[in-house]
Amino acid sequence: MPIYKYKLETFTETRHIEKICKPYTGQRIDAQDGEALPQLWGIEVSTPKMFHEGSKKIPLPRSGEIKTCHKCGGRGRCKCTRCGGSGQFRCRCSSSSRQKSRNKRCPACSGSGRKRCSKCSGRGRKICGLCKGEGRLFYFQQLAVKWKTLRSQVVSDPLEQELSLPLTLLQKVTGEVITMDGDVTVQPLAGFADVPEISDASGRLIQEHQMTCGPSSHILKQRQTVEMIPVAHVQYGYRGKNLACHVYGLERRVFAPRRLHNLACSIM
Ligand SMILES: [Zn+2]
Ligand SMILES: [Zn+2]
Numbered sequence: 001m002p003i004y005k006y007k008l009e010t011f012t013e014t015r016h017i018e019k020i021c022k023p024y025t026g027q028r029i030d031a032q033d034g035e036a037l038p039q040l041w042g043i044e045v046s047t048p049k050m051f052h053e054g055s056k057k058i059p060l061p062r063s064g065e066i067k068t069c070h071k072c073g074g075r076g077r078c079k080c081t082r083c084g085g086s087g088q089f090r091c092r093c094s095s096s097s098r099q100k101s102r103n104k105r106c107p108a109c110s111g112s113g114r115k116r117c118s119k120c121s122g123r124g125r126k127i128c129g130l131c132k133g134e135g136r137l138f139y140f141q142q143l144a145v146k147w148k149t150l151r152s153q154v155v156s157d158p159l160e161q162e163l164s165l166p167l168t169l170l171q172k173v174t175g176e177v178i179t180m181d182g183d184v185t186v187q188p189l190a191g192f193a194d195v196p197e198i199s200d201a202s203g204r205l206i207q208e209h210q211m212t213c214g215p216s217s218h219i220l221k222q223r224q225t226v227e228m229i230p231v232a233h234v235q236y237g238y239r240g241k242n243l244a245c246h247v248y249g250l251e252r253r254v255f256a257p258r259r260l261h262n263l264a265c266s267i268m
């Protein structure tokens with residue numbers, strides 16, 4: 001019995017709304033005409049090429065709003081967190097009695113007893129990190145769209161596969177395409193009744209892929225493929241011993257239970 005590989009690919013579009021806040025630098029605000037914001041799936045987005053993954057962000061019309069920055073109260077500057085707004089620190093020397101008694105000029109503060117705060121350069125204030133000094137924030141919503149392909153596959157394991165060839169290896173090679181079927185959603189393969197593993201996998205994986213979809217994710221296209229993977233059993237003699245290996249897949253990979261001898265390679 002030949003070895004088959006069943007592959008299901010599901011191309012999905014996922015959408016969600018992101019709330020964004022940026023410093024206000026004169027962004028355009030749409031007229032608030034009282035119209036409600038568009039629904040998640042009501043927004044028109046041009047569809048990319050099928051099975052080509054990617055993403056896109058689209059600002060929602062009429063969602064823009066300007067607000068005073070809550071972090072700095074609109075001033076554009078905040079109190080320096082390191083010095084607490086004073087712009088300076090007490091130098092270590094001012095508390096050290098030993099230094100004072102010697103009456104030497106402290107090199108760190110030139111004898112002033114205070115040191116400038118390096119974080120705010122002595123100003124005591126810093127540009128607000130949230131509004132970047134603008135004092136106002138621009139809030140808006142955007143639609144984030146992601147296109148992804150889910151991929152699952154199953155390799156049939158015929159009972160008479162007296163080849164000790166691990167199925168995981170067969171999953172990595174390609175075979176000859178026997179059937180390929182693509183639609184918005186595909187139906188479980190019925191024509192593979194003689195290989196129940198393939199028709200079962202088709203039904204099961206189609207259901208699994210459908211379950212990953214929900215209100216935020218839609219299927220745009222599905223594709224199911226059945227390939228037949230060629231496997232050749234090769235026997236050869238080497239130094240009086242009978243050895244065997246397998247050549248499998250259109251890539252003609254070689255699998256030998258024991259270390260492969262150079263001789264086997266020449267068969268290819
Ligand atoms: Zn400071
Ligand atoms: Zn000092």
Ligand SMILES: [Zn+2]
Binds near residue numbers: 075128132
């Ligand atoms: Zn601010």
